[in-house]
Amino acid sequence: MKKLLFPIFIVATLASCSDNASTEVTENAKIILKKQSVNESLIKSLSGFESLEIYPLISSEDKLEGSPNFVFGPQPDGAGIFKNPSGSGYIMLNNHEIAFSVSRVFLDETFKPIKGEYIVDAAGGNMRLCSATLATPAEHGFGPLFLTAGETSGESMIHGIDPNGSVNDKSRKDRVLPALGKASMENAVPLPKDAFQNKTIIIIGEDGGDGQLIAYVTDKVGDLTNGKYYVLRRTNQNTIETDMKKGSKYDVEFVEIAGVSALTGAQIAAKTKEVKAISFARVEDVDYGKGSAAAGREVYFVATGVSQADKVTPVDGYTMWGRLYHLTMDATNPLKGSLEVLIDGGENPGNSLVNPDNVCVTQNFVYVQEDGDSFYKETKHDGRIWQYNLSSKTNTPMLEMNHQRTNTVFNTKYNPSNDARLSSWEFGAMYDISDIIGKPNTFIVNVHPHTWKDAKFANADGSGLITNNEGGQVLVVRGIAK
Template sequence: MKNYFKLSLGFLSLLALASCKEDDNSVDVENVNLVELKARSITPSFLNLSSEFSNVNIYPLLTSEDQLEQSPDFVYGSMADGAGLLKNDDGTFTLINNIEADYAIARIELDETFKPVKGEYILNANATASTAQCSGSLVTPQEHGFGPLYLSGGEWGGASKGVFATDPFKSSGNSSFAQMLPTLGQWSTENAVVIGKEAYADKTVVFIGDDHADNEVPSGQLGMYVGNRGDLFGGQLYALRVTDDTVDFEVDMEEGQSYNIDFVPLEETEISMLDTEAKTKGAMGFSRLEDIDWRRGSAANNREIYFCVTGRKKPGLVGKGTSYGRVYKVTLNENDPSSVGTITCVLDGDLENGKAKMFHSPDNILVTENYVYIQEDPNGYFDTVDKQHYAQLYQYNLNTGVLKTVLECGQDNAAAQGYGTSNSIWELTGMIDISETVGVDETFLLITQNHGWNNNFTDPNANATPATGEGSMLFTINGLER
């Protein structure tokens, strides 16, 4: 009787909704948003919000121990990283997600309610030559004027250093075949990011982060590719150069001070020759340049580029490269991206009494119109009180300059419940703003790489050898300002 009553109420509700379509104040049934933000995983979240963000909601969406109903054998693999989300014509969603330590890219299908239902691998370790796919970025006609296309960085492990370009809807049967973008150069590529189409009317501008680790000379460079709109093969490659005579190394740039830059053209694309040419031409080197993003909003905003330098603490780098990490802003010339612009260190984790004194290896970055969200991958430099914490997510207000801690990985609680150990430090990564895609404001995805949570979490279709088997967690976060 109860079930019959519920069905009857549901049928009456549908009739009422249908009758409303005949009124002037009709409801368009086809445009009703069916997305439900709620926990979809069997795994707890283990993310601890700071008191200032207690109104934010965190929902575990998918983890490595979940089984999806349409692909129960699919494994959400080790060290999930960069991601991009598309809404399909039928109201469902497609998530493209790098699985870094399995050298692969997964495609995850979500239904109209935003429930993950199917997963498969569209790029495997054979295609990437066992090269880690680190950060990634989605290219869409709405934001960039062409696409859809997914770019990912080949960074460590294998031989395919550089930028991968993947059709989000390619057949999983072709997962052993990859498309690279040779004109963008071989770097220890963390990410390749196409900036917004409003920045330049007829150009596509791509920034490439070089996560080059060196113990004597900061060697991570900021690459830039400029081509005609939608052309990723026939354009020109550049590297950032600081032209101020007072700056020889990155730490010569002080927090809050702007310095003139330009971009020098590069002809080489092979990794070692590219590095040599960039240094010979005076390109600025950073201590492991990581993720990149651009500011949303106006055309001028689109020409603001932000990137993380994670830092490297070695005796030979003292006085040259950041130890604990920095966040930089590059402001591009409004007429020509390669011409005179500026660079500003907006947050310096090496300043013991600075606003970013708690920084412990900032890695990934997301920029909205008014905020920067910075994700940490601690490198183990727990030598000051301010650095003694697990990976944290920070919010930086672009209008006021205020920096706040949003949340921290709760590894002690996780270890107590058997989800890893407290001495294998997790990474926060892969944060993207999905508000407009899912039709719910202030909504984001965020990923944790759960180092130490080992249970053979590697999908055989990723073809990863050797495999770490560590787990990953994907979350929906609602209530963060944009």
């Protein structure tokens, strides 16, 4: 690891879960994993995963001793954790999607949240902020930099935020990265530095009806200004997503769109049509394999799916229920590769995968987090996290939202509108923190309990620009296989 101007920077990141090449984790006796929040867990383990330990870490009703007026905002999504470079303990960053903001929570050496603040408010975020990746010199060759993706419209952009920056900069609007394009972005994920030597390659998911898988490529490590912008297409130039079937592999290539820094999002979108890029049904999160340089060239991403307005009928050419894809990049040429479908929710509609949103990849598994609030009429379960076994190719539900619909007291608090629809809550980030805190098989899971609303949660970032009054929750889950 590279020494910086502060102690060694060890991190976990959403979508690119921390590099867990080593399965050996030195146990940290100072860490005490327990319920830290005043709120109960809003998720539960499913059959076969009863041994998982689930601890609420922070929720919107918590009052932190170092900042009693801090409110943990709604819809915690993209995130990252690292050791505090200025002292003991840890720092956790969270996007708050609907609030256009990024919070920074300080945790002591036992992993108890003690202080919170906002390093991006709605004025500075200026768009919905979804997934994110904390790039670091140790894993990615540059940083530290919190790459947080905006998805309010086709003109949204990716921000590069200093994770140790001053709260006085929270309203700055000049931290966007034009060379990474304009679109409804879900995440921007740098590949690990040893995947392709002396390059920085950032894979971006476009969460649009004609969504793209994008690659930003530069031959100068950490250069986020002068690289080239590419979109993925099949070599036969067939643009139709559903012409690709599970069980087959398809030759693909990245094709350049020049001059994106000077283009509008609409112009970029038009050019993707001209070059016959694959039109996916909303590319959401992206991650890469762990454990070796070769694994870092294995890219996994999800298309969340779209339907007709009736919430029953598919849109021709696009996945409806959602898919997990696997891109193998050529070891000698990152612009070439093969693409396959690993999971297709349409094979068992409503019972299998429903609107996948986020992914977390370990050495042996892909964990897929659902956002089922498209409210398809044939949905059969609440929001889940699925465990896909890379060896056996089996997909098993592991965690599910715990709505407790028959509990009157619970619903008075967390569902005052009595919304009875399945999958009304969604999962945000899931990421591995085992190496960072010294507790094996330990992950963070973020939750958007959309029906939990309270006036005291409004204006969490203090900007006065966002009226959303939802609560949010972050949990620690221990015992997850890697």
